[in-house]
Amino acid sequence: MKKFIQLIGFLVIIxxxxxxxxxxxxxxxxxxxxxxxTVEKQEIVxxxxxxxxAQFVQMLEAxxxxxxxxxxxxQNSANSLFYKEQKRWVEExxxxxxxxxxxxxNIGEVNLMSSDKGDMELIVNMKYQDKGxxxxxxxxxxxxxxxxxxxxxPFKTISEGNIAVLYVSDLEEQALTVLREASDIVHLYxxxxxxxxxxxxxxxxxxxxxxxxxxxxxGLTGWNETGESxxxxxxxxxxxxxxxxxxxxxxxxxxxxxNVSLYIQEGFATLLQHVVEKDAAGKPVINLNNLPYRExxxxxxxxxxxxxIDDLNKLDYNxxxxxxxxxxxxxxxxxxxxxxxxxxxxxxxxxxxPYIDSRSEHKLQILSERTTKAIEKVYGTTDxxxxxxxxxxxxxx
Numbered sequence: 001m002k003k004f005i006q007l008i009g010f011l012v013i014i015x016x017x018x019x020x021x022x023x024x025x026x027x028x029x030x031x032x033x034x035x036x037x038t039v040e041k042q043e044i045v046x047x048x049x050x051x052x053x054a055q056f057v058q059m060l061e062a063x064x065x066x067x068x069x070x071x072x073x074x075q076n077s078a079n080s081l082f083y084k085e086q087k088r089w090v091e092e093x094x095x096x097x098x099x100x101x102x103x104x105x106n107i108g109e110v111n112l113m114s115s116d117k118g119d120m121e122l123i124v125n126m127k128y129q130d131k132g133x134x135x136x137x138x139x140x141x142x143x144x145x146x147x148x149x150x151x152x153x154p155f156k157t158i159s160e161g162n163i164a165v166l167y168v169s170d171l172e173e174q175a176l177t178v179l180r181e182a183s184d185i186v187h188l189y190x191x192x193x194x195x196x197x198x199x200x201x202x203x204x205x206x207x208x209x210x211x212x213x214x215x216x217x218x219g220l221t222g223w224n225e226t227g228e229s230x231x232x233x234x235x236x237x238x239x240x241x242x243x244x245x246x247x248x249x250x251x252x253x254x255x256x257x258x259n260v261s262l263y264i265q266e267g268f269a270t271l272l273q274h275v276v277e278k279d280a281a282g283k284p285v286i287n288l289n290n291l292p293y294r295e296x297x298x299x300x301x302x303x304x305x306x307x308x309i310d311d312l313n314k315l316d317y318n319x320x321x322x323x324x325x326x327x328x329x330x331x332x333x334x335x336x337x338x339x340x341x342x343x344x345x346x347x348x349x350x351x352x353x354p355y356i357d358s359r360s361e362h363k364l365q366i367l368s369e370r371t372t373k374a375i376e377k378v379y380g381t382t383d384x385x386x387x388x389x390x391x392x393x394x395x396x397x
Contacts, residue, residue, distance in 0.1 A: 006082055007292045012070075013176055014069060018336070021272075021337055026122070028176070028315055031084050031098070038331060038334065039106070039379065046176075048112055049110040049111070049112055050110075050149050052110050052112065052118065052120070052141070053107050053120075055147075055148055056107055056148070056256070057107070057119065058074070059071055059073075059074040060105055060106070060107065061072075061095060062090075063090065063105050064102075064104075064370075065254075066093075066094045066097070068078070068090050068091065071086075072086065072087060072090070073149075073151060074086075074148075074149050075150050076142060076149060076150065076151040076152075078144075079151055079152060081201060081228075081229060082151065082152040084215040084227055084228065085214070085229065086150070087230050088225070088227070088228060088358075089215070089216060089370065090215070091215055091299060091358065091359075091362070092215060092216060092217075092359065093218065095106075096126070096128075096154045096216070096359075099128075100128065100129075101126055101127065102125075102126070102127040102132075103124075103125070103126055103216075104124075104125045105122060105123065105124050105125070106122075106123040106125070107120060107121070107122060107320070108120070108121030108122070108123050108136065109236045109256050110141075111279060111311075115143070116142060116143035116144075117140070117142055117143070117396075118140075118141050119138050119139060119140050119141060119154060120138070120139055120141050120150070121136060121137070121138050122136070122137055122138075122139060122213060123135075123136050123213075124136070124137075124212070124213045124216045125330055126216065126217075126218050128218060128226070128323070129181070130256045131218055131221055132218070133209075133212065133218050134209075135208075135209040135212040135213035135219075135236075136210070136213055137153065137209070137213035138153065139150060139151070139152060139153060139154075139156070139212045140153070140154045152184065153166075153168065153203070153205070153210070153214070154169075154182040155168065155203065156168075156169060156175075157196065158172075158175055158179055159179070160200045161183065162197065162198065162200060163166065163179060163182050163183055163186065163200045163202070164199070164200070164201050164202070165178050165179045165182070165201075165202045165203075165204060166201065166202070166203045166204065166229070167203075167204040168205060168206055169233055170203065170206060170368065171204050171206060174234045174239070175204055176205065178202060178204060178232070178239060178243065179202075181239065181240055181243055181284075182200070182202060183355055184246065184283060184284050185243055185244055185247050185276065185284050186200070186247060186293075187284075188283075188284040188285070188286070189247065189248075189251055193251065193344060195251045195254075195255070197251070197254060198254075200230065200247075201229040201230065202229065202230045202231075202232060203229045203230070203231045203232070203312070204232055204233075204234055205231065205232070205233050205234070206233070206234055206277075207233060208220070208221055208233050210233070211231050211232070211233045213225065214231065215231075215237050215299050217294060219232060220243070221233040221235060222242050222245070222246055223246075223251060224246040224247075224251045224257040224359065225249075225359050226250075227357065228328055230246050230250070232246070236242070237303070240277075240278070241273045241274070241276070242273070242285075244272045244273050244276035245269040245270065245272060245273035246269070248268055248269040248271075249265060249269050249292075251269060252264075252265055252347055253347050254351075255263075255299075255344065255347045255350075255351065256305065256347050256348065256350035257350060257351050257352070257353060257354075257355050258356070258360075258371050259350035259351075259353045259355075259356075259367055259371070260347060260350060260371055261312075261313070261364075261367045261370075261371035261372075262315075262317060262323055262327075262360050262361065262364060262367065262368075263312050263315065263322070263323045263326065263333070264322050264326035264327060264330070264331060264332070264347075264371055265327075265360065266324045266327045267324070267326075267327025267328040267329070267330055267331035268327075268331045268343075269334070270294075270324055270327070270328040270331075271291070271328055271332055271335065273324045274290050274291065274293075274294045275287050275288055275291060276288050288336070291332060291336070294328070295329070295332065295393065295396065296396070298325050298328065298329060299329075299393050299396055299397050300397070301325070303321065304325065305392045306326070306389075306393070306394070307322060307326055308380065308382065308383070308386035309330070309372065309385060309386045310382055312326060312368075313365075313368035313369070313372060314328070315364075316364075317360075317361035317364060329389060329393055331343070332386075333336045333388065333389035333392050333393070334385075334389075337388075337392070338379070342378060345378055346374050346375060346376070346377075346378040347375055348349070349373075349374035349378065350371065350374050351368055
């Protein structure tokens, strides 16, 4: 390249006498050299991006082959929370395929910012029966020990006390709101129920596709499991009630060593979602007067069929209407007729049961059996409790 520049200079001198603007000739040629160098750099970056993409193909093969260990080799183990979530991610993917889901992952664009940092788009395709989605998320990638690994979504962070909110770049204002509201709700739950949580991490996303891709799930706007972050899609009109719901999950898990059945978990969280509201001063309060509207909406649903606790224990996690709807009615009945304190006594009966390090839908049967024992110890036989809540709401129809 250096020799090529010298040759151009020599030609300029020779042509000086017949050139109307020798300076212009030199500038034009130097500009063409700069353009040539830019093209060369772009080609190098493109080549490197393709090499990075080719490396991660082995991660995709690990997913296809249900190879958890092989998948985790491509996750940043130094990022402990993210690594835990990715371990749960691949376990979920394997589980979903066993449940009959069609599942595949593809790599989209790879963009490199430097020789050891960049980002990569993952496209998660899922289909179950007649429902299917294509969810997308962009992850940071870093080069560690000559190997590229995934290192979570490129979040920014704000925190207050033991609560941290991680957010994508365009959500700073919403993140500040979520941090303030989460702090207020945790304070409310501390005053009402004595909940003193450890560190809470909330991750905010700007689309349903991003949240769902990081679980992986066909479609959701919120997610919370013990050992993971609380994940939320920003929905301005629903963020407060969603936080009340998801933080309710955190609280029950802490009180029970994550041993509460799924229908009680979702029933209680749904109840909180509808009764936690802001007072005139903007502070959260619990207003049980909000419950009748939700009750009537459920019991007037033509698809509603009351189930006993024994039958609730047999539900599959895909029975979302029953788990959320009947779980809410059962929990609502217990709390309205016998109070929060007795309900929490039942939940805390589970604290000495061993912790199972997996997501709730992977341990449904065990959690249902343990919760049944706690219900019987505090409230009476499952037949009595089942008849009680069914009769209570049948009369309201």
